[in-house]
Amino acid sequence: MPRKVAYKTQIEHLQILDENGKLDAKLAKEFGKNLLSDEQVQQSYEHMTICRQYDEVAFKLQRSGRMGTFPQNKGQEAAAIGSALAARKGQDWLVSAYRENAALFMHGLPMHYVLNYWMGDERGSKIPEGVKITPLSVPIGTHMLHAVGIAWAAKIRKEDSVALTYFGDGATSEGDFHEAANFAGVLKVPCIFICQNNSWAISVPREKQTASETFAQKALAYGIPTTQVDGNDLFAMYAATKDAHERARKGEGPSFIEAVTYRLADHTTADDASRYRDPKDLDAWKARDPLIRLRKYLENKDLWSDEQQEALEAKAKAIVQEVVKTAEEMPKPDVDDIFDYTFAELPESLRVQRDTMRTTSLGQDPEQAGLGARAAH
Ligand SMILES: Cc1ncc(C[n+]2csc(CCOP(=O)(O)OP(=O)(O)O)c2C)c(N)n1
Ligand SMILES: [Mg+2]
Structure with a gap:
């Protein structure tokens, strides 16, 4: 029997908007209809700024004893929003972990819910009717199975609904991920796996956690189309997710997206990353902050001014202040x-x-x- 190649593939990495806020002209043309409009970019930048403010205030709430713990989302906003923008609010499901608040808020979760959750109030998990979001999931990886189940149900019921599930790089080392991916591939369910590769699983760096060169390639074994994307690039995240979403709606099954991003804060408020992280790495990634990149893009197009920035920051502060008030002033639950x-x-x-x-x-x-x-x- 002659030798032959049984399987051959390659993993693509997609970046459309570079660190200086410049769009790649060729790719912009190629993605045509899946390219974000100026209005969408401006709205996304505003949303990201409000979420960044939320993140910083939540950190302070914990430090001043007003919250149990909090995992900051800082640095991962484009990965969350870029993908969530490609999904339909109230129709597609977001099945998340805990580092994609910006996506949840975009899909209708009132912002105080996440504060309630981390303040130890179970009512933060009682998602309002009509909001297609599952509660935050701290047990690593378990919710990916729920996403596949939700997507399978949609397929059986012939409902036009796609499930997006968010999880970290560390979650792909859990058995649950492999079971979820296997079922998704075999049953060809409309599910999009969004792996936020932020380089760390608490203090475990990516290289110590897996010998796989990319996280994207883990999906190959399950017959799932897969790609790697610059997770700090809103345009690339949107385009890749839109593509996956279209495939899912056509009945072509699941997709996997590895969003290469970085956790700019500690793992949670119970962690101190300065004990294990090289400050040079952090500085390099700070320069790739998705908010800075998007602002540069808007400025390059004369769509953003210092005055608009100032007004937005004031608006973000006011919104978040109000959200904190709502969370803190909620009547305490009955001990019964x-x-x-x-x-x-x-x-x-x-x-x-x-x-x-x-x-x-x-x-x-x-x-x-x-x-x-x-x-x-
Ligand atoms: C089943 C389970 N095992 C262990 C933990 C403890 N734990 C909390 S966060 C975390 C690391 C998760 O890393 P990753 O999936 O990369 O997500 P990130 O926190 O970086 O967003 C671990 C091991 C847990 N919450 N659940
Ligand atoms: Mg991680």
Whole structure:
């Protein structure tokens, strides 16, 4: 039997907008209808600026003891928004981890929900009716399976809906990723896997975590079309996702996009990246900040001025201040809620706990403690 090549491929890397805010003319022409309009770029820049402000304020809320912990999204805004822009609000699903707030807000999640979540309030996970977003997912990788399930359901029901799932580079080392990708490939579901390769999984650098040269190539084994994109380039993220979205709607199945980006902050407020990260790397990536790049693009086209910037920053501060107020002024949940929303019928031992939690000892007669009304709850 002669030797032959059983499989051969290559992974493309796409960048349309460079670090100086210049569009590649040839690619801009090639992507034609999938190129963002000036209006879309301006709106995206405004949204990204508001989300950056949100991120910084959330960090301060944690530092001043008003929030448990917070994973900053700083630096990854273009990857989140560029892809979310290609999806249809209220029709396609966003199944996210925790570093794509900008995409969730764009698709209708009220901004205070994410603050509530990190303040430890479960109501941050109770997504409003009609908003096609699943709650934030901190267990790494588990939600990709949910996305595939959602996409499979859409396919079976013949609904015109695509599921986008966001996850980190580290998540591709979890078994769940491989199971999700396998099912997605075999069942040809309308699901777009968006891997935010931000170089780190907490303190584990990309090279220590995988021997794979790209994250994009991991999808190949599952028969999923895949590509690598400059994740700090709004144009490239949009174009690649739009392409994947069109394929999904035509019944051509899932796609994988590796967004090469960088975590400009610590992993979370419980981390100190200066202990393991070379400051030179951070500086190099700060220069590739997606917000700076987009502002340069707008300025190059005479679509942005210092006055507009000043007005936008003031607007972002006012919006975020209002969001914090909403989150902090929400009436506290009732302590009874922990008993009321876990079991359909409360087991006896928990009923006793619930009925006597305001008395001095477990099992004490609430009537005796003058708490009869609570006991009847
Ligand atoms: C199943 C599971 N294992 C471990 C953890 C602890 N953990 C939290 S974040 C994280 C790293 C995730 O890295 P990555 O997927 O690259 O996402 P990033 O935080 O960089 O956005 C780990 C291991 C977890 N939350 N869930
Ligand atoms: Mg990561």
